[in-house]
Amino acid sequence: MVLYDILIKNGVICSASDAFPADIAISDGKVQVIAASIDSSLATETIDADGAFITPGGIDAHVHVDEPLKLLGEVADTMEHATRSAVAGGTTTVIAFATQDTSRKGPKALSESVKIVVEDYAKQTLYCDYALHMIMFKVEKPSIAGRELLDVQLQTVYDDFGVSSVKVFMTYPGLQISDYDILTTMYATRKNGFTTMIHAENGDIVKWMIEDLEEKGLLHAYYHGVSRPTIVEGEATNRAITLASTMDTPILFVHVSSPEAVDVIRQAQTKGFKVFAETCPQYGLLSDEDTKCHHTAESSDCDVIRREREDGEGKIVDAGDLFIGSKAICSPPIRPEHCQEVIWRGMDNGTFTIVGSDHCPYYYYDKFSAGSKYSAFDGEKDGRFRYIPNGMPGVCTRMPLLYNYGYLQKKLTSMMKFVEINCTNPAKLYGCYPQKGSLLPGVSDADLVIWYPDNSNRAYPTKPSRVTNALMEHNCDYTPFEGFELQNWPRFTIVKGKIVYREGKIIKENAAGAYLKRGKSAMCTPKNEWLYSEFKPSYQK
Ligand SMILES: NC(=O)NCCC(=O)O
Numbered sequence: 001m002v003l004y005d006i007l008i009k010n011g012v013i014c015s016a017s018d019a020f021p022a023d024i025a026i027s028d029g030k031v032q033v034i035a036a037s038i039d040s041s042l043a044t045e046t047i048d049a050d051g052a053f054i055t056p057g058g059i060d061a062h063v064h065v066d067e068p069l070k071l072l073g074e075v076a077d078t079m080e081h082a083t084r085s086a087v088a089g090g091t092t093t094v095i096a097f098a099t100q101d102t103s104r105k106g107p108k109a110l111s112e113s114v115k116i117v118v119e120d121y122a123k124q125t126l127y128c129d130y131a132l133h134m135i136m137f138k139v140e141k142p143s144i145a146g147r148e149l150l151d152v153q154l155q156t157v158y159d160d161f162g163v164s165s166v167k168v169f170m171t172y173p174g175l176q177i178s179d180y181d182i183l184t185t186m187y188a189t190r191k192n193g194f195t196t197m198i199h200a201e202n203g204d205i206v207k208w209m210i211e212d213l214e215e216k217g218l219l220h221a222y223y224h225g226v227s228r229p230t231i232v233e234g235e236a237t238n239r240a241i242t243l244a245s246t247m248d249t250p251i252l253f254v255h256v257s258s259p260e261a262v263d264v265i266r267q268a269q270t271k272g273f274k275v276f277a278e279t280c281p282q283y284g285l286l287s288d289e290d291t292k293c294h295h296t297a298e299s300s301d302c303d304v305i306r307r308e309r310e311d312g313e314g315k316i317v318d319a320g321d322l323f324i325g326s327k328a329i330c331s332p333p334i335r336p337e338h339c340q341e342v343i344w345r346g347m348d349n350g351t352f353t354i355v356g357s358d359h360c361p362y363y364y365y366d367k368f369s370a371g372s373k374y375s376a377f378d379g380e381k382d383g384r385f386r387y388i389p390n391g392m393p394g395v396c397t398r399m400p401l402l403y404n405y406g407y408l409q410k411k412l413t414s415m416m417k418f419v420e421i422n423c424t425n426p427a428k429l430y431g432c433y434p435q436k437g438s439l440l441p442g443v444s445d446a447d448l449v450i451w452y453p454d455n456s457n458r459a460y461p462t463k464p465s466r467v468t469n470a471l472m473e474h475n476c477d478y479t480p481f482e483g484f485e486l487q488n489w490p491r492f493t494i495v496k497g498k499i500v501y502r503e504g505k506i507i508k509e510n511a512a513g514a515y516l517k518r519g520k521s522a523m524c525t526p527k528n529e530w531l532y533s534e535f536k537p538s539y540q541k
């Protein structure tokens, strides 16, 4: 009698709390049974995991892809490309962004902004499920009346699309919102049980620094990081915590990179504030050295040879390329090497709740594509750092890099920690647990990854030994991690019970990703403690 579609035998099942040898049976897209031994005759297909770890599929809760409103300009990956790249690296759910369409007004304004995105992605082949956060850069009515309108707008976007998180920016010209508007946003997100995601950098200091560096003729990619030093992030993080504690609103800092920011987050957590944080692999693995090199032969003030790496065939990558530093430009910027230790420690000690990729892919070699890093040379822009598109690809590499450089190098103390920050916590934080981020029989979607065994004598011809762009399966034409050495990589990625990535090959016919409506966060719940009781809102009993 056949009961299961797929049976995985001889693996070590890893959750955020346990790691134990067991078999796992899947049917109808769900995990059905986990038991010490399950008979192969009960399944249509049996996979021998050969002693390897089996983890829940990753959830990458910070992914920017091409979307109708193009807030971040043209990026190289559509949702189809991003989900394909995700599954090639063991991620089985991505959370991307719908941007507020400010031409839409009234109670349904945000819901309509999400609708156009969902309709656009419905036309694409999706390799895994995706959900959406809302990027908000304008409060429609900046007044007391504005917060009641925003309250209704959030209620509506949640009811219609299960969007339960909002991202705001404290930097970027055109996107930066005032402290007043952040308070208004927090009032409404708190009331609706939304997660407030904050990009914390002091935009006014950055503006001042950019103008000053340009005045001094310091224009190359490297100066992007100089214009946004670590204190810029530390100050904004501290300020956002002050605003959040005034409003008794839980907050989540995205893409945290600076030791000062880590310190204030840790202190706030110790005081019992509901402060959560995300970091990204690039902040633990790249350094400001990677942003060096200059773009014209005449300019010599940044005449530093970039750390060279080999590609898959032993060839040195990009030696002598004078604009190469732009590949690693993102915000917050990649920091000096000594900051990396703080990032890894924060992942392991719980300061960081989750790891996201901040996948935001712009072309590099395809210089003439809209949105290429080379658009910094359009017109009179002359390649100046202020015009280099901010962002880099990473949805594919997030899980494998954390496995190889975190777990295998003992910077993450256990595979349980690996699963917690990459899979389970993102699901709890963003309202999709236990459907996602876990392997609970009868409950969780059968989204999982079978890795290669760590200590096998068997040679696997399909096991990659270095990061290459071909491995990424994205549409972008580079990875900032080219040449990084690998001991492990996902061997199988299974999404809703179907194998979508098998030993280096994408299986398109099994792609059945869809839009995922989320619930409210299980973590971001207010404490109902007010710093000043006068601020307690009238709706709160
Ligand atoms: N991080 C970055 O440089 N680009 C993506 C947009 C953002 O998340 O701030």
Ligand SMILES: [Zn+2]
Binding pocket: 199, 254, 255, 331
């Ligand atoms: Zn951001």
